[in-house]
Amino acid sequence: MHAPTTVSPSRDDGDRPRDAVPWGAIRQPENLDASVPGAARGHVALSADPAMRPIISFHGVNKTYPNGTVALRNVNLSINERDFVFLVGASGAGKSTLVRLLIREEAASSGRIFVNGTELTNLPRRRLPRLRRGIGIVFQDYKLLPRQTVAQNVAFALQVTHPGQRHLKAKVEEALWIVGLEDKVSKFPDELSGGEQQRVAIARALVHKPRIFLADEPTGNLDPDTSWGIVQLLLQINHRGTTVVMATHNREVVDLVRRRVIAIEGGRVVRDEQEGQYLKDGEATIG
Amino acid sequence: MIGLLNSLRFALVSAGQNFYRNLAVSLAAVFTMGLILLMVGGTLLGTHMLDQVLTTEQARASNIKVYLEDGVSLASIENLRRHLAADSRVAGVHFESKDDAAREAASQKELGDSLKVLGSNPLPASLNLDLHRLGDLPGIDRMVRLNAVVAHDTHPTDYNPDVIHKLQGLIVAMQLIALVIGVVLAVISVVIIMNTIRTAVYVRRREIEIMKLVGATDWFVRVPFILEGVFGGVLAALVASVVISASYKPAVTNLRSTLFIFPLTYDGSYLGVLVALLLAAGVGLGAFGSYLGVRRFLTA
Numbered sequence A: 001m002h003a004p005t006t007v008s009p010s011r012d013d014g015d016r017p018r019d020a021v022p023w024g025a026i027r028q029p030e031n032l033d034a035s036v037p038g039a040a041r042g043h044v045a046l047s048a049d050p051a052m053r054p055i056i057s058f059h060g061v062n063k064t065y066p067n068g069t070v071a072l073r074n075v076n077l078s079i080n081e082r083d084f085v086f087l088v089g090a091s092g093a094g095k096s097t098l099v100r101l102l103i104r105e106e107a108a109s110s111g112r113i114f115v116n117g118t119e120l121t122n123l124p125r126r127r128l129p130r131l132r133r134g135i136g137i138v139f140q141d142y143k144l145l146p147r148q149t150v151a152q153n154v155a156f157a158l159q160v161t162h163p164g165q166r167h168l169k170a171k172v173e174e175a176l177w178i179v180g181l182e183d184k185v186s187k188f189p190d191e192l193s194g195g196e197q198q199r200v201a202i203a204r205a206l207v208h209k210p211r212i213f214l215a216d217e218p219t220g221n222l223d224p225d226t227s228w229g230i231v232q233l234l235l236q237i238n239h240r241g242t243t244v245v246m247a248t249h250n251r252e253v254v255d256l257v258r259r260r261v262i263a264i265e266g267g268r269v270v271r272d273e274q275e276g277q278y279l280k281d282g283e284a285t286i287g
Numbered sequence B: 001m002i003g004l005l006n007s008l009r010f011a012l013v014s015a016g017q018n019f020y021r022n023l024a025v026s027l028a029a030v031f032t033m034g035l036i037l038l039m040v041g042g043t044l045l046g047t048h049m050l051d052q053v054l055t056t057e058q059a060r061a062s063n064i065k066v067y068l069e070d071g072v073s074l075a076s077i078e079n080l081r082r083h084l085a086a087d088s089r090v091a092g093v094h095f096e097s098k099d100d101a102a103r104e105a106a107s108q109k110e111l112g113d114s115l116k117v118l119g120s121n122p123l124p125a126s127l128n129l130d131l132h133r134l135g136d137l138p139g140i141d142r143m144v145r146l147n148a149v150v151a152h153d154t155h156p157t158d159y160n161p162d163v164i165h166k167l168q169g170l171i172v173a174m175q176l177i178a179l180v181i182g183v184v185l186a187v188i189s190v191v192i193i194m195n196t197i198r199t200a201v202y203v204r205r206r207e208i209e210i211m212k213l214v215g216a217t218d219w220f221v222r223v224p225f226i227l228e229g230v231f232g233g234v235l236a237a238l239v240a241s242v243v244i245s246a247s248y249k250p251a252v253t254n255l256r257s258t259l260f261i262f263p264l265t266y267d268g269s270y271l272g273v274l275v276a277l278l279l280a281a282g283v284g285l286g287a288f289g290s291y292l293g294v295r296r297f298l299t300a
Helices: A044-048 A096-104 A126-135 A152-162 A168-178 A194-206 A224-239 A251-257 B002-021 B023-061 B074-085 B099-106 B109-118 B134-145 B161-202 B205-213 B219-256 B267-300
Strands: A054-064 A070-080 A085-090 A111-117 A133-139 A213-218 A245-249 A260-265 A268-273 B063-067 B091-095 B126-131
Touching: A054 A096, A054 A245, A054 B002, A070 A096, A070 A245, A070 A268, A085 A096, A085 A251, A096 A111, A096 A213, A096 A245, A111 B126, A126 A133, A126 B205, A133 A194, A152 A168, A152 A194, A152 B205, A168 A194, A168 A224, A194 A224, A213 A224, A224 A251, A260 B091, B002 B023, B002 B219, B023 B063, B023 B161, B023 B219, B023 B267, B063 B134, B074 B091, B074 B126, B074 B134, B091 B099, B099 B109, B126 B134, B161 B205, B161 B219, B161 B267, B205 B219, B205 B267, B219 B267
Parallel strands: A085 A245, A085 A260, A133 A213, A213 A245
Antiparallel strands: A054 A070, A054 A111, A260 A268, B063 B126, B091 B126
16 A cells, blocks of 8 residues: 555546645544544544543444354453544454444344443334434445435435434535535546545445444555545544544554554454554454 | 425325326336226126116016907906006006007007008007016006906906016026126236236335335325326226217117117216216226235335
């Protein structure tokens, strides 16, 4: 991976210099220089807020799927508001299950989970929408609607949660501006690069201003430069006050950013470090 | 209230867009529903025609013609008429003279032609009785046969217990068959429509997945699909109604000449009821099929 001295442009980005995207003002806070990863791990938001409290917590959580596969074993963890956390581990370690439990796509077999002040144990279906409106989520495969434009994809998230709301267009434009796609509003997903599609997904997840942002392998399909651009974006989202949890395999990104790392192996949390790395010191592999 | 209206507007717009965007699958669902509604409509129409036959037969059967000997005095006929009119089982008595009978016969083409050939009027005068109950027919028949003015030598009355019992048995059997066909069709149609709509919903499973992820309520996801099902159902019902309306009259005409023992009649007023029933069935099937079709993807 290149030393991330700039936010690298997407490869098919035309003549628009993505590295020259004006990340300033909203996108580039004064005290977070995205061009210097070392500075990006400054925990600016955390230290600025002494009243930190857990926004996500797991207490003795186990998850066994109906086919008998044990995905999580006695998981205990706590994530504070405005944290930026990497969930790392080999395929099948339980990262994605953990993400699915957070949005209650799956229910824990035992234990208690609290998200954004809501206990998910026995949460009735009718209360799921409220839970999910407080969470933005992106996936490796973007999950965009192929027959809708970039703007329509982003607007869709608002239309289905707050139909007919005012200033829809302005909110969509703002979300697209944050991810640097304000000039792609009329494009369809298949006219965009992978990185740009992921940015659209991020804009869609951001547009209703969630308190928690979940990213499940967001860079899994992207080249290193583009991946770094996506991670920069997530760091900025975090800097704006949103808690970010990113499940990833991307060792370079984790080691460069040096934020909190929770390592999962065989369904257990085996390591939880502030300013951690992908692998434990002296560890050859995970899993 | 405004939120509800906005949701409804969104649901209507997306239902329309989805119907148009997935036109091939939507039309397949409409075609399937149309065929089923056509069969349902045909069964309903068949049942109605049988009902008409039954009503006509019952009305006809609770009448009895008492044929009178030629040449009997008007006084003795009047005597019998009064005796019958006083009977509590009899609703009404009407005297039909030989001339009346001839005029009636002349109005029916074949009988009229026969009368012309004969040159004289062989038809007897009669007392036509309307009874309150079908079950009183045998008793009245027995009673009038004892009277001297009745045409004992030829044909005392037109009462024929065998034909009526057989006809009634046949009609009950046919109604039972129609009911069984109706129930089987309804079950098959719900299963077929549910699967057709499930295919239409499957095409858009990603949309549902995203709606769920961003926090749409179950009903918000469901309503556009249900509305789309209702659109399809109404369209299918209209197609079935047009086909049935256009073929009802020719079918009655053809069946009348084939099944001449049944007094089939064309009842234009029933078409309105039938169209309303088909529309209700289309709306119900479309909505219920969509509800079931989308349920799997909501709970997945």
